[in-house]
Amino acid sequence: MLKFLLLAFRNVFRNRRRTVMTLLMVGGGVAGLLLVGGFFAFMFRGLRESTIRNGLGHIQIFNAEHFRRDEVHVLDAGISDWQRVAANVRSAEHVRGVAPRIEFYGMLSNGVKSSVFMGSAVDPEAERAMSFSPRLASGRDLAESASGEIEALVGTGVARSMSVKVGDGLTILAVTADGALNGIDVQVVGIVNTGFKDLDDRYLRITLPSAQRLLQSDRVTNLVVGLDKTENTDAVAAAFTPRLRGLSQEMTMKKWIDLAAYYKQVRTLFSGIFLFLGIIVFFMVLMASVNTLLMAMMERTREIGTMLAMGTPRPWIVALFMLEATITGILGAVVGLVGGNLIGVALNASGLHLPPPPGLSVEMAFRVLHVPALMIVASVMVVVSLALASILPAVRASRLQIAEALAHV
Amino acid sequence: MKRTDALVNVEEVSRRFALDHSAVTALDCLTLAIDRGEFLTISGPSGSGKSTLLNLIGCIDKPTNGRILIEGVDTSRLSASQTSALRREKIGFVFQTFNLIPVFTAAENVEYPLLVQGISNAERRRRVAEALENVGLSARANHRPDLLSGGERQRVAIARAIVHRPALILADEPTANLDTRNATQLIELMRDLNRTLGLTFVFSTHDQRLLEHTPRIVRLTDGRIESDTSTEIASHAQVFAASVS
Numbered sequence: 099m100l101k102f103l104l105l106a107f108r109n110v111f112r113n114r115r116r117t118v119m120t121l122l123m124v125g126g127g128v129a130g131l132l133l134v135g136g137f138f139a140f141m142f143r144g145l146r147e148s149t150i151r152n153g154l155g156h157i158q159i160f161n162a163e164h165f166r167r168d169e170v171h172v173l174d175a176g177i178s179d180w181q182r183v184a185a186n187v188r189s190a191e192h193v194r195g196v197a198p199r200i201e202f203y204g205m206l207s208n209g210v211k212s213s214v215f216m217g218s219a220v221d222p223e224a225e226r227a228m229s230f231s232p233r234l235a236s237g238r239d240l241a242e243s244a245s246g247e248i249e250a251l252v253g254t255g256v257a258r259s260m261s262v263k264v265g266d267g268l269t270i271l272a273v274t275a276d277g278a279l280n281g282i283d284v285q286v287v288g289i290v291n292t293g294f295k296d297l298d299d300r301y302l303r304i305t306l307p308s309a310q311r312l313l314q315s316d317r318v319t320n321l322v323v324g325l326d327k328t329e330n331t332d333a334v335a336a337a338f339t340p341r342l343r344g345l346s347q348e349m350t351m352k353k354w355i356d357l358a359a360y361y362k363q364v365r366t367l368f369s370g371i372f373l374f375l376g377i378i379v380f381f382m383v384l385m386a387s388v389n390t391l392l393m394a395m396m397e398r399t400r401e402i403g404t405m406l407a408m409g410t411p412r413p414w415i416v417a418l419f420m421l422e423a424t425i426t427g428i429l430g431a432v433v434g435l436v437g438g439n440l441i442g443v444a445l446n447a448s449g450l451h452l453p454p455p456p457g458l459s460v461e462m463a464f465r466v467l468h469v470p471a472l473m474i475v476a477s478v479m480v481v482v483s484l485a486l487a488s489i490l491p492a493v494r495a496s497r498l499q500i501a502e503a504l505a506h507v
Numbered sequence: 508m509k510r511t512d513a514l515v516n517v518e519e520v521s522r523r524f525a526l527d528h529s530a531v532t533a534l535d536c537l538t539l540a541i542d543r544g545e546f547l548t549i550s551g552p553s554g555s556g557k558s559t560l561l562n563l564i565g566c567i568d569k570p571t572n573g574r575i576l577i578e579g580v581d582t583s584r585l586s587a588s589q590t591s592a593l594r595r596e597k598i599g600f601v602f603q604t605f606n607l608i609p610v611f612t613a614a615e616n617v618e619y620p621l622l623v624q625g626i627s628n629a630e631r632r633r634r635v636a637e638a639l640e641n642v643g644l645s646a647r648a649n650h651r652p653d654l655l656s657g658g659e660r661q662r663v664a665i666a667r668a669i670v671h672r673p674a675l676i677l678a679d680e681p682t683a684n685l686d687t688r689n690a691t692q693l694i695e696l697m698r699d700l701n702r703t704l705g706l707t708f709v710f711s712t713h714d715q716r717l718l719e720h721t722p723r724i725v726r727l728t729d730g731r732i733e734s735d736t737s738t739e740i741a742s743h744a745q746v747f748a749a750s751v752s
Contacts, residue, residue: 101615101622108610404606407567408667409595410623411588500567504602 102414106421110429113394120390121430124480127379128434129441131476134375136442136466138368143467145365146328149358152292153218153230155197155322156331157338158357159183162348164320172202173275176317179346184321186341192330197224198318200309204272206252206302208260215256215270215302219309228324232303237264237288240305248308250284253301257289264288270302275315282312328354376476380483387487391423395491402495403503415496423488427481434480435473442466513540513576514674514707515564520573522559522730533559535730536573541709543674546701548718549711551727557711558679560727564709565598565677566590578674595623599668601678601710605660607652613663614639614648620671638666641704642696658689662696669706678710682717694720 111117150156163175177183177198184196200219205212222240225231231239232251240249250268252260262268264286271281284304292298310316325334331353342349355362395402402415450464517539524531534556541547541564549557562568563575566582574583577597585593599620600606607616614635621631639645642662652660661681668676678697682690694717701708710717718724726733 101618105608105610112610400604400606401608404600404602405608405619406591407565407594407600408620408623409591409593409598411591414623501562504567504606 102418103421106418107425109394109398109418109422110425113397116390116393117426120387120426121433123386124383124427124430124484125433125437127383128431128476128480129438131376131379131479132434132438132469132472133442133445133466135372135472135476136438136469137464138372139467139469139472140465141368141462142361142365144463145361146354146358148293149361150324150328150354151230152233153199153220153225153322154354154357155228155230156325156328156354157323157335157351158354159187159321159323159338159342159349159351160319162350165350171275171277172273172313173200173315173317173319176200176315176319177321177347177349178317180318180321183342183345183349186345187321187323187338190334190337190341192325192327192334194324194326195224195228197221197228197230197322197324198306199320199322200306200313200317201319202272202309202313204270206256206260207269207271208262208266209269211260213256213259214300215252216297216300217270217272217302217304217309219304219306221306228322230322230324232288232290233292235289235291237286239288240303241287247285248282248304249287251288251290251301251303252286253298254289254291255295255299256301257286259299262286270304270312272312274313275317278314280312280314282308284308331355376479380479383480383483384487387423387426387484388490391419391488391491392494394422395419395495398495399498399503399506402498403500403506406498406500407504412496416492419492419495420485420488423484423492424481427484428477430484431477431480435477439468442468512542514543514545514578515539515541515709516576517541517560517564518574518576520560520563520570520575522556522563522568523571533730534563534570537727537730537732539725539732539735541675541707543707544701544705545707545709546698546722547707547709548721548724549709549727550713550718550724551733552713555727556730557713557727559730561677561679561709561711564675565600566594595620596671597674599671599673599676601661601664601668601676601681603680603683605652605657605664605684607660607663607667609652612649612651613644613655613659613666616652616663617666617670620667624671626671634670635666638670639663641669641700642666656689657685658692661685661689661693665693665696665700669700669704673706675707675709678708680712680714681710682712682714690714690717 161175161177169175180198184198187193188196198221202217204215204217206215235254240251252262257263260268266286267283268286269281269283271279274280290301292301325331335351335353338351342351405415446465451461452464454461517537519536519538520534521532521536522534524533549560551557563570569583574581577593582590582593608619617635617638618631621634639648642665644659644662644666647655647659655663682693685693697708698720700706723737725735
């Protein structure tokens with residue numbers, strides 16, 4: 099019914115000023131959702147990548163016992179034959195590198211004051227190969243094979259509370275794998291800003307051999323695998339499964355999403371906020387459109403009466419109004435998509451930064467991602483909203499008494 | 508008086524409208540028969556029931572009492588969709604204020620009743636061209652109503668009313684919004700279509716210019732038929748025949 103579609107299309111532009119206002123309202127809703135959603139998507143992506151690059155990696159491999167029971171002593175559920183495991187997974191496609199890690203804890207002392215630390219022992223070269231470099235506030239990263247002094251990186255909070263700077267010494271105390279207390283002296287070569295204040299207040303990083311010496315063990319806690327792209331995580335994890343069979347210890351692996359509790363919390367929170375915004379926009383468009391469409395119906399009462407008098411089936415009148423609303427919704431969505439994306443491009447080009455959010459200590463860049471799925475959802479949402487809004491005016495129009503409608507002034 | 512061969516039979520029809528605390532009788536037990544090919548005027552002062560009668564004949568209103576038959580079909584027994592189909596196929600409407608669809612061109616307005624009937628594109632084009640030619644508006648086919656004069660708009664409305672070849676064309680005060688020249692031209696056009704195409708025209712008016720061209724005039728007063736020239740002629744003929752014999 100090309101003519102019917104033509105009639106609906108022309109009716110949309112019958113009152114141009116009102117149509118422009120409606121399109122701006124609908125388009126504004128879509129653009130708003132694109133901007134907010136695009137910013138959230140950027141935030142999620144940034145948080146995801148920073149979480150991964152801060153050391154989480156894309157996949158972590160553990161001794162299966164690690165998740166079955168609490169360790170009595172440090173590393174008693176660690177990976178013993180970790181070089182072989184690392185070699186098995188390193189050859190898989192998309193793997194950029196494999197880094198052994200030891201997670202431990204203990205006490206730090208500057209001779210005057212002591213403090214608890216959360217330690218991470220790494221192979222600096224393997225970490226750097228995967229771009230897992232710590233964010234240094236001052237100093238330098240750990241050297242691969244330290245000779246002489248044992249090198250350490252500490253968080254900004256640790257440096258402040260222990261009153262140490264690059265070049266100063268600290269003593270680390272920890273319980274060994276046998277349950278004995280052991281200590282080593284380290285030299286601070288760098289101060290790290292992880293971006294998370296709570297972590298900065300406890301952060302300590304030393305080399306893997308130093309930690310093994312401190313803990314009196316040649317085991318590691320886990321192997322951290324870095325990939326070329328985060329999107330390949332699932333495929334690589336599937337490829338790892340056969341490579342982790344038939345080893346002296348039963349192995350298990352965790353993908354980054356399983357370990358990124360903070361990321362998941364943030365994402366859930368902001369997804370909820372976005373859903374709430376979406377509902378508000380949906381009902382805003384719905385209510386405003388009902389009003390506009392009712393006005394349009396009232397103005398066209400005599401015309402509808404004429405159409406009914408000429409034998410137009412009443413369902414056609416309903417369809418005509420719904421079609422007009424749907425066309426308005428589609429045009430509004432197009433306006434919103436174009437407007438939202440252009441504003442997004444402009445904002446991205448402006449280099450805008452936001453102040454550090456709670457729990458973070460660095461400014462956050464303001465960027466808007468262009469997310470196709472979001473564009474589709476926002477567009478469909480406003481079109482559905484307009485179509486729903488047209489039901490009441492459409493049904494009212496179709497139920498007009500012809501004689502009364504023809505006498506309408 | 509019911510005539511089985513009549514196109515329209517209005518049988519003892521009354522129409523009352525309820526107001527807040529009272530009721531107004533617009534038509535009071537009215538009976539009327541309209542033949543095929545007639546050119547009938549319903550006249551009378553404002554409030555006499557002209558428009559109400561046209562609305563009832565056009566099936567866009569229902570009588571309080573009585574019944575109306577079109578081509579022998581009792582319209583009061585039809586469902587809403589059957590009534591709609593009857594209007595679509597059998598009746599053409601011409602309104603005082605033209606009532607054209609403003610976003611359609613003249614040709615598209617004329618095409619609309621055919622569109623509603625589901626007639627094919629080629630046939631629609633042919634009939635629209637023919638209807639516009641009948642009303643002398645072929646050259647204005649692609650103009651929208653706001654670019655046409657009042658007389659031209661009403662001619663488009665007539666083309667729209669005749670394009671689907673209805674059995675009956677109802678026109679409610681068709682010349683009320685036209686100047687004398689346009690009104691006269693319109694009356695002549697309708698009369699011409701009545702004669703050449705055999706179309707049945709029924710219209711309401713109190714315009715004397717129109718009455719002069721009308722062979723049959725039904726005068727209404729207070730919802731009743733005050734006079735009907737066809738019965739007067741018939742009775743005069745009977746008197747004449749009796750006196751001759």
